[in-house]
Amino acid sequence: MAKEESVFKVVLTLVLIAMVSAILLAWVNKITREPIELNKRAETKRAVKIVLRGLKNIAYPEFPEEMEVDHSPVKYFKAVGIRGVLMGGAFIVKAPNGFSGDFEMMVGVDSSGLIIDTYVLDHKETPGLGDGMLKESFKEQFRGKRLAGTTWMVRKDGGDIDAITAATITSRAFTAGVKRALQAFERLKKEGQK
Amino acid sequence: MNYADKFKKTFFTENPVTGLLLGLCPTLAVTSSAENGLGMGLATTFVLLMSNLVISLLRNIIPNRVRIPAYIVIIATFVTVVDLGLKATLYDLHKTLGLFIPLIVVNCIILGRAEAFASKNTVWHSIVDGIANGLGFTFALFILGAIREILGSGAILGFRFWPEEYRTILLFVLAPGAFITLGFMLVGMNKISKMLEGK
Numbered sequence: 104m105a106k107e108e109s110v111f112k113v114v115l116t117l118v119l120i121a122m123v124s125a126i127l128l129a130w131v132n133k134i135t136r137e138p139i140e141l142n143k144r145a146e147t148k149r150a151v152k153i154v155l156r157g158l159k160n161i162a163y164p165e166f167p168e169e170m171e172v173d174h175s176p177v178k179y180f181k182a183v184g185i186r187g188v189l190m191g192g193a194f195i196v197k198a199p200n201g202f203s204g205d206f207e208m209m210v211g212v213d214s215s216g217l218i219i220d221t222y223v224l225d226h227k228e229t230p231g232l233g234d235g236m237l238k239e240s241f242k243e244q245f246r247g248k249r250l251a252g253t254t255w256m257v258r259k260d261g262g263d264i265d266a267i268t269a270a271t272i273t274s275r276a277f278t279a280g281v282k283r284a285l286q287a288f289e290r291l292k293k294e295g296q297k
Numbered sequence: 298m299n300y301a302d303k304f305k306k307t308f309f310t311e312n313p314v315t316g317l318l319l320g321l322c323p324t325l326a327v328t329s330s331a332e333n334g335l336g337m338g339l340a341t342t343f344v345l346l347m348s349n350l351v352i353s354l355l356r357n358i359i360p361n362r363v364r365i366p367a368y369i370v371i372i373a374t375f376v377t378v379v380d381l382g383l384k385a386t387l388y389d390l391h392k393t394l395g396l397f398i399p400l401i402v403v404n405c406i407i408l409g410r411a412e413a414f415a416s417k418n419t420v421w422h423s424i425v426d427g428i429a430n431g432l433g434f435t436f437a438l439f440i441l442g443a444i445r446e447i448l449g450s451g452a453i454l455g456f457r458f459w460p461e462e463y464r465t466i467l468l469f470v471l472a473p474g475a476f477i478t479l480g481f482m483l484v485g486m487n488k489i490s491k492m493l494e495g496k
Contacts, residue, residue: 113360120359120367124374131378138385146388225392232467269467 147209150222151180151193154211157219158182161190170287175199177287189295190214194287195224198280202272203227210284216249216292221281233273241267241274245281250289255282303425307433309493313406314437315486320406324438325475327397331453334442336390338435340379340398342428345407347375349427352415359416368411369402376401406434437482444478445469 151163167178178195191213197205206226211219221242228234235241244265256262257274266274313319323341328334351371352359359367380398383391391398401407410430415423443453449469451459468474 113363116358116360117363117367117370120355120370124370127374128377131381135381135385139381139388142385142388227396229471232471 146224147195150209150224151211154193154209154220154222155180155182155191156211158191158213160184163193167195170290172196172283172287172290175283177283179287179291181291184214188214189292191219192288192291194284196280196283196287198276200272200279201226201228201276202233202270203229206276206280208277208280210281212285212288216285216288218245218248218281218285221245221277228273229270232270233267235267235270236273236277238267241265241277250282250285255279255285300425304429304432305493307429308436309486310490312433312437312486313409313430314434314441315483316490319409320404320434321479323397323400323404324441325472325479327394328438328442328445328475329470330446330450331439331443332390333393334438334440335435336387336394337397338431338438340383340394341401341404341407341434342431343379344372344375344401345410345431345434346424346427347378348372348407348411349415349423350420352411353418353420353423356416364412364416365408368408372407372411373402406430437486441475441478441482444482445474448478449474 147167155161155163161182161184163180163182167180169176169178171177175197180193181189182191182193184190191211193209193211195207195209198208199205204227206228207224208226209222209224211221213219223237226234226236228236253264254262255264255278257264257266257271257278259266259271260275262278264274264278307313310316314321314324320341323337327337348368348371352368355367355371376399379401380391383394383398410426414426418426446453447458448466449471451457451463451465466474469478
């Protein structure tokens with residue numbers, strides 16, 4: 104190997120390597136873009152079906168609409184029955200300030216504002232602690248609750264929600280997320296009455 | 298090259314994790330379950346195999362002075378390929394590993410093998426070296442993940458040892474558990490290595 108390579112050769116090899124890399128990545132990006140988009144949409148669809156289960160004869164749009172609650176964007180699928188009556192909705196909200204940042208969850212609500220079910224879409228909470236929010240024992244207390252009549256805080260803060268053992272921060276975020284979704288539903292309902 | 302010896306070395310005596318103590322960041326961070334360990338290990342194996350292959354192909358072309366930047370570009374390219382590929386095929390696994398996949402770029406095992414082996418050996422030997430080291434890494438991550446998952450969650454790969462309501466040793470799925478388990482694992486692996494060498 105020569106001790107001193109010419110600058111020209113050095114630059115040329117690096118440029119060539121970078122160019123080949125860029126071409127390869129562009130190609131991989133192109134062939135994976137569609138499957139990735141489909142995977143994301145399939146998960147959202149699955150979640151909507153779960154959180155709106157039990158509602159009969161409803162229709163909801165293919166893509167979600169958007170609004171804002173507490174300066175945080177909420178995406179939602181409005182479920183309408185015959186003649187466009189509001190039958191409920193699936194709300195995608197950001198649960199604020201979890202143990203590892205915000206996480207995304209979906210809440211399904213029926214026409215009278217009662218929670219059908221919740222579904223966590225994307226989270227980075229601690230496995231074994233925070234991910235207790237995926238367990239039935241935690242989720243079931245939310246079902247059948249509505250915005251009014253419940254203090255939407257964990258018991259430690261003077262509310263009505265039983266927190267997950269050793270994961271109060273996650274429980275707080277989850278509870279705040281559910282509350283946002285319920286507020287979003289109330290707003291939808293009001294708009295419908297106008 | 299004796300393949301059986303090579304694999305025995307990279308699994309035990311010169312295992313990247315338990316023998317050389319390389320790549321500890323992903324090792325400690327993702328091994329809260331056996332599945333995560335396995336996924337991370339295999340993703341790294343793919344990157345290691347491909348980067349070793351390309352770097353040994355180009356070993357006489359890349360100028361000595363810029364070899365490190367060149368290696369990093371090559372490694373980063375394959376990491377991005379893995380990232381996008383996993384997202385497109387194993388979406389759920391990608392969701393749990395997501396944060397750590399881009400960090401494979403700075404996993405010193407990969408740059409280490411490029412610098413110490415692939416840049417000096419033939420393509421075929423570099424491929425074998427990449428697979429052997431990758432699988433050794435996967436092996437260590439899987440064992441670590443399995444121990445932590447059994448003790449911390451009472452389950453492994455979806456199989457439960459005791460019901461969900463039972464208390465488990467939560468410490469093991471948290472960060473300190475990773476260090477403690479790794480410590481005990483090093484003791485065990487050193488014993489095994491000594492036995493293998495003593496023969």
